[in-house]
Amino acid sequence: MKLRRWFLLPAWLWMALLFLAPFAIVLAYSLLTRGTYGGVGGPWTLENYQRLLDPLYLTILLRSFAMAAAATAICLALAFPAALFIARSNRHRNLYLQLVMLPFWTSFLVRTYAWMFLLRDTGLINTALQWTGIIHGPLPLLYNNGAVLLGLVYGYLPFMVLPIYATLERMDPALAEAAADLGARPMVTVLRIIAPLAMPGILAGSVLVFIPCLGAYLTPDLLGGGRSAMVGNLVQNQFTTARDWPFGSAVSIALMALVTALLWALLRKQKEPIA
């Protein structure tokens, strides 16, 4: 065997042990029957997948898609100008990039708790607004869909900024200059020249934001106060309180299948490999 094939061995082992084996277990669980008090047992069945068609669970799935899509759109709206700004700046480019990545130095859980302290009725934002006299009673900032969306956008924004930056940074500045010389106003240049050329980065960023948002469970739980369930919370609940491991597995598998189908459709459309 050629030496270079051996180089792939650790990656294959990694995939087999930490992805394929757990995946096979989850798949098997999803086809089994719920044990009386947790765990799984016989006989083999497709019932868990039939239950997925129940409107109750479809609603939760749809809500998760809507939340993830909204978070992705907001991330894109915030990240594109930021990435363009960083790509165009000369002196402080590295500093700006460091700032984008700075939040990763702290645990996601700690940062989510920090948001809880900011958004509380007696938190920093409400206290400051009341002190300045802008509002008279505290605004309900925490424990609603807005708070969940905020948490998702905050958590995944860097995953949108970095791929877009990577494509913009490689772009030849002469292209934008040519557009300007030919009479395009700056806004037109951005929308018709720069954005299409940055499409691979935009798609990569959207995938990197959308997928983790779809399965998010910590943010809806902590910032949403358990008032509106997303599909990640449904899975978690099946494995804990409901003790229905087969159904939880079936939800996970269905979610993976949906995400894979989406990615596949996207990659087929996009001839060029994503960033």
Next chain:
Amino acid sequence: MNRRIFLMGLSALAGCSRDTRPRLNVYNWSSYIAPETVPRFEAEFGVQVRYATYESNEEMLAKALTGNSGWDVVFPTHNRLAPMRENGLLARLNHQWLTGLDNLDPRFRAPAWDPELAWGVPYMWNATGIVYHRSVQPPPGRWADLWNPALKGRLTMLDDPEDVLGACLKKLGRSFSATDANELRAAEREAIAQKPLVRAYLNAEVRDQLVSGDVLAAQLWSTTAQQAIDAEPRLAFAYPAEGFPLYCDCAVILRESRRARLAHEFLNYLLRPDVSARIVQATKTATANRAAWSLLPEAVRTNPVLYPPADVYARGEWPQTLPPGTQRLRDRIWTEIKSA
């Protein structure tokens, strides 16, 4: 360096790093022992204890159900004893090895869930009730008071289907352990009607928000409520008039344990009055140990939140183990409430 010296050094190193003392593995709820409880046991018996904590019965059960979890002693709530026993997870207690069962409060010597104390030793108990800010007028005294529109946005319920449905069932005059589908559906309608008022479904994390005044009324466990009251004296606790659930966590030995004798010694150790009293002082829980209770200061013994007087205690109900069919309906109802 010659090889023999090297190998000798290596084996010496291995000898140093390995602790040859027998090891007991204890898996308990978080904040459920005093800081010195485990070190003193280790010193007295010349053993080491691997101690870790969990936040819910389900977290512990998920591990124990594998039958190969590596834990010897765990602390399930009383109504989890039957399912654990039926799944063959529990070792029967050997009463010849147990000393100190006489220390238990008479209420816990022959409890309904385990009349002979064959499977678990009652450890600590608590109840679910209402903790509220004294500025709330009139003060809540019934579960029905948690449907008061004045509390909108300042009220939390537990993030626990058993407790939330339980409060609704009690409001309707039913049992916590209701299995009838119509009763459960009626309870679901109550929970959904209440949801617009509910700020969030929170467990122990509501404590800080009660202290800071963000939350004015909360469904909460008595022990957590007492911690909040200690930090903010303007909070008070009510045992609802319609009735309330009582929970008792029991020390059990898993059948997979290979150190049954040592595990029994640990249970005996926890049954000692001075050990149990120290745990109560450190963690503000209610002990099932009568002898330990007598060692507590007067103010703790008569604390009406931790140790409700007899007439209040009489309204309590011990939730039973639910049959699987009911459990499934309850899971569904809970998902419906959450996505309503």
